[in-house]
Amino acid sequence: MITVEAARKIILAEIQTMGREKCLLSQSLGRTLAEEIVSPLNHPPWDTSAMDGYAVRKADIGEASPSAPRKLKVIEKIPAGRLPEKKLGRGEVAKIMTGAPLPEGADAIVRVEDTSQEGEEVSIFVVPDDGDFIRYKGEAIRLGDSILKKGIQIRPAEIAMMASVGKSVVSVFQQPRVAILSTGDELADLDEERGPEKILNSNGYGLAAQVSDAGGVPINLGIARDTHADLIEKLKEGLRADMILASGGVSMGDYDFVIEVLKELGAEMKFWKVSMKPGRPLAFGVISRRPVFGLPGNPVSSMVSFEQFVRPAILLASGRNETTRPTMKAVLKEEIRKRPGRRLFLRAVVSSLGDEISVCLAGDQDSAVLMSLVKANAFIILPAEGDLVKSGEQVTVQLLSDIHMVDSEG
Ligand code: AMP
Ligand code: MG
Numbered sequence: 001m002i003t004v005e006a007a008r009k010i011i012l013a014e015i016q017t018m019g020r021e022k023c024l025l026s027q028s029l030g031r032t033l034a035e036e037i038v039s040p041l042n043h044p045p046w047d048t049s050a051m052d053g054y055a056v057r058k059a060d061i062g063e064a065s066p067s068a069p070r071k072l073k074v075i076e077k078i079p080a081g082r083l084p085e086k087k088l089g090r091g092e093v094a095k096i097m098t099g100a101p102l103p104e105g106a107d108a109i110v111r112v113e114d115t116s117q118e119g120e121e122v123s124i125f126v127v128p129d130d131g132d133f134i135r136y137k138g139e140a141i142r143l144g145d146s147i148l149k150k151g152i153q154i155r156p157a158e159i160a161m162m163a164s165v166g167k168s169v170v171s172v173f174q175q176p177r178v179a180i181l182s183t184g185d186e187l188a189d190l191d192e193e194r195g196p197e198k199i200l201n202s203n204g205y206g207l208a209a210q211v212s213d214a215g216g217v218p219i220n221l222g223i224a225r226d227t228h229a230d231l232i233e234k235l236k237e238g239l240r241a242d243m244i245l246a247s248g249g250v251s252m253g254d255y256d257f258v259i260e261v262l263k264e265l266g267a268e269m270k271f272w273k274v275s276m277k278p279g280r281p282l283a284f285g286v287i288s289r290r291p292v293f294g295l296p297g298n299p300v301s302s303m304v305s306f307e308q309f310v311r312p313a314i315l316l317a318s319g320r321n322e323t324t325r326p327t328m329k330a331v332l333k334e335e336i337r338k339r340p341g342r343r344l345f346l347r348a349v350v351s352s353l354g355d356e357i358s359v360c361l362a363g364d365q366d367s368a369v370l371m372s373l374v375k376a377n378a379f380i381i382l383p384a385e386g387d388l389v390k391s392g393e394q395v396t397v398q399l400l401s402d403i404h405m406v407d408s409e410g
Contacts (some may be wrong), residue, residue, distance in 0.1 A: 007282065011284055016289065016317065017173065019174050025167060033170065034319055039141045039145045043139075044140065048100060053096060053109045053114075053115065054122055055093060055109055058130055072121070074093055075088070080100045108128035108130060108132040110128050147161060151321035153320065173318050181222070182203050183226065183247065184223070184297060185226045189201050189223055214315060236265065239287065239288070243317070244287070244290060246262075250283045259294060262283070277345070279305040282309065300347070327396050330350050330357045330380075330395060335390055337387065340385055340387055343382065344381070344382040347361070347379065349377055349404060380395050380397055
């Protein structure tokens with residue numbers, strides 16, 4: 001049995017980065033950026049006003065106050081989207097809107113609420129500081145600046161940023177295609193007629209969703225019976241994908257043939273069994289440079305193994321800089337008794353109580369019980385050593401989704 005770290009290292013060493021492709025900016029949400037973005041322009045392109053108000057020459061304002069306003073001449077009105085036509089001379093101001101270019105000679109903006117205009121004369125009630133409410137050319141983005149790094153996930157903010165520098169087509173990494181085979185004589189697919197001896201194939205669907213969530217493209221190979229012939233036929237189909245996942249059939253049972261069949265198909269198996277709970281029976285190998293995972297059959301084990309090993313592999317193949325979910329510390333709100341030996345991944349609920357991040361178990365930890373995974377937003381990760389963790393101790397948690405805001409009753 002190898003450790004989680006050793007297993008992850010072996011897996012990631014076998015991952016090839018996907019090629020690149022072009023993608024419309026408007027369709028790039030969630031994809032991984034395959035190029036560094038360097039700004040071809042300054043933003044703002046000129047000095048501009050950050051407020052609706054008056055562009056002034058500070059020297060003209062003197063000691064203006066509400067009781068002794070300074071009266072100045074309005075020579076122009078500059079809306080956003082038009083360049084100024086006049087230069088400010090002594091005693092002159094221009095009315096200016098947010099985002100409009102500053103007229104020559106102006107060195108501060110006075111907000112409209114600190115003024116009062118009658119005809120062509122405006123009364124200024126305050127003394128602006130030098131540069132008040134001016135956004136200077138290139139202040140937000142300077143021409144030639146590196147604004148986005150290769151290997152990041154494209155979020156709405158990155159899309160807005162790229163749009164702001166005119167990038168309408170971006171280079172992204174291709175999405176790995178991941179074939180998913182569910183194995184087991186007891187499995188029936190959804191909406192299929194089934195006998196009383198059957199259970200529904202949940203892994204196929206859960207894994208496909210995890211693949212999509214990680215940025216891969218799932219290819220459903222359906223269900224294989226626990227026979228050599230069926231396993232070989234279905235796994236062969238997986239060879240057109242970039243990665244293969246099989247679930248079930250990798251334990252010690254009389255019908256667990258997946259590893260044998262993978263070897264028959266030419267797989268070089270790298271390890272079988274990881275020192276963790278759930279998820280011990282994990283087989284990993286490579287068939288003609290394609291990573292192939294034999295995931296445990298129990299529904300929770302399969303999803304936990306995916307999280308810890310397959311997700312990082314998909315992210316790395318997708319060109320991502322960061323491949324593991326971050327961990328953090330939380331205060332444990334109950335006592336946990338455990339058997340020493342394997343690292344534990346416990347389904348848990350992390351909550352934010354005031355300024356404390358706390359965590360408690362999400363229910364039954366049996367690896368066939370999906371309900372506690374549904375309730376969980378995190379894993380508590382406990383070391384292999386030790387048999388007791390006391391309430392009030394700090395434990396390591398790995399967040400899977402948002403922290404709950406109130407408490408952990410649900
Ligand atoms: P196995 O490792 O094949 O012995 O499977 C372990 C347990 O997981 C058994 O109870 C299986 O019935 C169950 N199982 C295996 N594959 C699936 C699947 N695709 N969906 C739901 N349960 C499964
Ligand atoms: Mg089975």
